[in-house]
Amino acid sequence: MKNLNIGIMGCAAIAERSMIPAIKEVDGWSLVAVASRTVEKANQLAVKFDCDAVVGYQKLLNRDDIDAVYMPLPTGLHYEWIIKTLQAGKHVLAEKSIAYDYNSAREMIDLARSKNLVVMEDFMFQYHSQHKFVFDLIGKGEIGEIRVFRANFGFPPLAKGNFRYDDKIGGGALLDAAGYTVRAVQFILGDDYCVKAANLKYDPETGTNIYGGAFLDNGSGISAQIGFGFDNYYQANYEIWGSKGKIIVDRAFTPKPDYSPTVIVEKQNNRKEYKMKPDNHFVGSIKEFRRAIIQLDTENHYRQVLAQSKALDDIRKLSAK
Numbered sequence: 001m002k003n004l005n006i007g008i009m010g011c012a013a014i015a016e017r018s019m020i021p022a023i024k025e026v027d028g029w030s031l032v033a034v035a036s037r038t039v040e041k042a043n044q045l046a047v048k049f050d051c052d053a054v055v056g057y058q059k060l061l062n063r064d065d066i067d068a069v070y071m072p073l074p075t076g077l078h079y080e081w082i083i084k085t086l087q088a089g090k091h092v093l094a095e096k097s098i099a100y101d102y103n104s105a106r107e108m109i110d111l112a113r114s115k116n117l118v119v120m121e122d123f124m125f126q127y128h129s130q131h132k133f134v135f136d137l138i139g140k141g142e143i144g145e146i147r148v149f150r151a152n153f154g155f156p157p158l159a160k161g162n163f164r165y166d167d168k169i170g171g172g173a174l175l176d177a178a179g180y181t182v183r184a185v186q187f188i189l190g191d192d193y194c195v196k197a198a199n200l201k202y203d204p205e206t207g208t209n210i211y212g213g214a215f216l217d218n219g220s221g222i223s224a225q226i227g228f229g230f231d232n233y234y235q236a237n238y239e240i241w242g243s244k245g246k247i248i249v250d251r252a253f254t255p256k257p258d259y260s261p262t263v264i265v266e267k268q269n270n271r272k273e274y275k276m277k278p279d280n281h282f283v284g285s286i287k288e289f290r291r292a293i294i295q296l297d298t299e300n301h302y303r304q305v306l307a308q309s310k311a312l313d314d315i316r317k318l319s320a321k
Contacts, residue, residue, distance in 0.1 A: 004067045004290060007060045007090075008034040009081060011041045012072035014095065019070060019122075020049050022282035028290055035060035057081055061088040068118075068293060071095065074163055075170025079104045082119070086111045091118040093289045096183075097175040097312060098305055105309035109302045118292045120301045121308060123183045125253045127284025130261045130276040131187070134240070134247055142265060143242030149189055149224040150239050151181040153253055154211065154232030164230065165206045172209040173230045174200060174312055180253045181226035182311045183304075184238050185216050191307035192218045200319035201229075214315050257282070 006029055008015055015034075023029050033052035036042035046053035054060045060069070061084055068091040073081060075097050085092050086108070098121040099105035112119040125131075137143065154177055158164055164171045185193050198214035211229025227235075236253040239246055245267035255261045257280035265272045292301060 002294060003028055003030055004293060005030045005032045005065055006068045006070060007032050007054070007063065007066040008045070009057050009060055009069050009071045009085070010073040011036045011045050012095070015070070015072040016045060016048070018282045019072065019286070020045070022280065022286045023070070024049065025280075025283055026286050026290065029286065032066055033060060033063065058084070061085055061090065066090055068093065068289070070122075074166075075100055075175050076166075076168060078170070079108070082108050083111060086115055086117055086119070089115065089117070091120075091289075091293050093118075093120045093122055093286075095122050097121070097170070097179045097308070099309045100170050100175070101316075102306070102309045102313040105305055109305060112298065113302065116296065116298065118289070118296075118298050118301060119305060120289050120292060121305050122285055123180065123187075124281040124285035125180065125255075126183070126187050126281075127288055128255060128261075128281040129279045129284075130249060130252075130255070130263060133263055133274065133276060134188075134249060137247055137263075137265065138240070138242075142245065143240065143247055143267075144244030146189075146222050146240055146242050148241040149185060149222065150226070150241070151184040151224075151252070152227045152235040152237055153177045153180045154227065154229035155234045157231050165203070165208045167206075167208050173211055173228050174209050174315060177228035177230065178212065178214075178226065178315065179308065179312065180236075181228050181238075182214075182216075182315075183308055184252065185224040185226065186304070186307055186311070188238070188240065189222060189224060190218065191303055193224055193311070194218065195311050195314035195318060198315040198318040200315065201231075209319075212315070212319060214318075216311070255279070255281070 034045040035054040042053035071094040193216040200209040200212035213227045216224040248264040263274045
């Protein structure tokens with residue numbers, strides 16, 4: 001099994017809590033270094049995960065012993081550092097949303113394609129086994145033909161000063177919570193779904209979009225509706241309404257590795273709950289990143305990045321203040 005060396009660009013909580021442990025768990029990866037802007041944070045994670053500490057992101061890229069970079073930086077910093085990472089000849093796994101807008105995503109993908117490098121957006125929920133169970137139900141005709149898809153992801157207000165309220169570094173519900181729901185539409189129904197109508201609510205104090213919704217369609221007659229926000233009753237679900245029944249995935253986006261999600265199938269006068277086994281979608285995501293690199297399966301992830309970025313861009317444009 002070919003071994004790949006990876007470096008971590010940024011010490012965000014998701015890296016320390018979930019993604020670095022997943023990297024350490026998956027065979028075929030070697031964690032080489034963790035980079036931060038401060039020596040204290042770099043040293044803290046390097047000691048914890050037994051790797052080198054690097055102060056400064058460019059110094060991480062200057063190393064010749066790294067094949068790939070995992071980037072948990074805020075979206076507003078992605079364009080600069082994804083471009084520099086690709087120029088350094090390294091594959092990229094970046095946290096969502098990978099790009100602020102479609103044009104910057106297009107530039108990233110054009111550069112990646114010219115260098116035959118993988119660029120993958122880390123919507124790890126796709127790699128949880130509960131969704132395979134859903135696809136199997138659909139394939140068996142359990143709910144008949146799909147008519148409508150709905151996805152919701154929202155949560156109560158965050159603490160004041162949270163970076164998600166800072167537009168300068170890519171904050172806002174659109175690039176955070178909405179990204180999951182858009183990806184869910186494309187994951188279940190296909191990447192050809194386009195935004196036809198949308199709205200965003202902006203916080204008058206911060207100027208940041210805090211909740212909204214959108215309608216997507218691809219001309220097939222199957223519509224998709226999404227809702228998202230930072231000022232909402234917590235939901236992280238999707239439902240697939242068919243001609244004979246409905247599938248509800250109650251914890252679609254955020255199941256912890258030890259959590260057993262529930263998939264519900266409703267039919268006329270009948271409701272059945274299926275308890276899923278716990279699964280670590282962080283591990284699934286890092287396995288997929290490795291597979292894409294080893295097999296040089298670049299175009300699949302390029303397509304996902306572009307479709308995702310285009311949809312979010314369209315929501316923003318259709319909801320212009």
